[in-house]
Amino acid sequence: MTIEAVIFDIGNVLIEWQPERYYDAKIGEARRRAMFKEVDLHAMNDRVDMGGAFTQTIYDTAEAYPAWRDEIRMWHDDWIELASPPIDHSIRLLRALRATGMPVFALTNFGIGSFDYAATKYPFLAEFDRRYISGHMGVIKPDVRIYEMVEKDCGIDPARLLFADDRTDNITAAKARGWQTHLFEHPQGWADCLVGHGLLTAQQAR
Template sequence: MTVKAVIWDIGNVLIGWDPRRFYDARIGPDRRRALFAQVDLHGMNLRIDRGAPFRETVEALADAHPGWASEIRMWHDNWLEFTHPMPRSERLFEALRRRGVPVFALSNFGRGPFELARRRFPVLDRFDRVFLSGDLRAIKPEPEIYETLETGTGLPPDVLLFADDRPENIDTARARGWRTHLFDGPEGWAARLVAEGLLTEEDIA
């Protein structure tokens, strides 16, 4: 069966996202490690990914940890500084569009952060459709969010090719019958797109 659509994770597949790098530069590696050990920033971010309001969720955690309040508020106020372009991935995305291949996003991403990201990365507005955890109130690797994409696109699992950088997200997709690619860099992803007949060597040069 020929691949009929390519599904992209966003963070660290299409655009870079690395809060640790930001905090290392802003407050130093030692203080950053202490912050991440003492404050559940990961849990806060998961709540935002599930649809909790961005600013209010960050402020609530800052209020709960007054000794770290200014650093926690950076998660909202400096969020765009967590991001960086991935030009090679963007070129692959645009090559697929030029070839007429439908491209969908399936991403754990809060609506508030996503709106910020759209300001910096116009590529996020060029998907055929975006399936965002913050809108759907489900996150990968929960099966519900994959099912929503299948229903929303009207495509069967075996014609979908999905790239994600998290093995657990790939595992759920594969169990549903999707074709998958564990993303560890754009070169491997480029080779996979060529192997599937979606792009040519000239497209990825």
């Protein structure tokens, strides 16, 4: 089946997203583990990704856990340090695909404010043909509705979409819609996938 559009997740596909690594460096692994045990920071981030106000959602959580107030606020104040560094090989693949004329979309769990901030630091986030940002859509992967919304908007047969994501649950949901998929573990594997589909040559995928 001919691919008509390639869809990139962003976190851990184009930009590393490792909050635990950030906190380990800032406050030490033991304190980080204690904080994450007491405070569901990933659920907090999901609320942002579903459209919650970036600053208010995080600061309200910080006030609800005064023992961890300063550390929780770091999720906002040092956010770009949590979402870094960019994955250069993946960015080259994005640009190589676009250079061939292949439409390239983003489908990402990302807040409105946090994405706008990231876009000021990572210019490649403006290079997609279409951007499907969960904060604007009001739903996050792997909810089936987000895939349905993409299909309806782009009008492409699901079997002609190729989607890369680092999370198995997101990939499973896309497969259930009939999308072609790649579970992203490292950029070379994604490069090999694109070459295997005939979308890039080995030289273009370097």
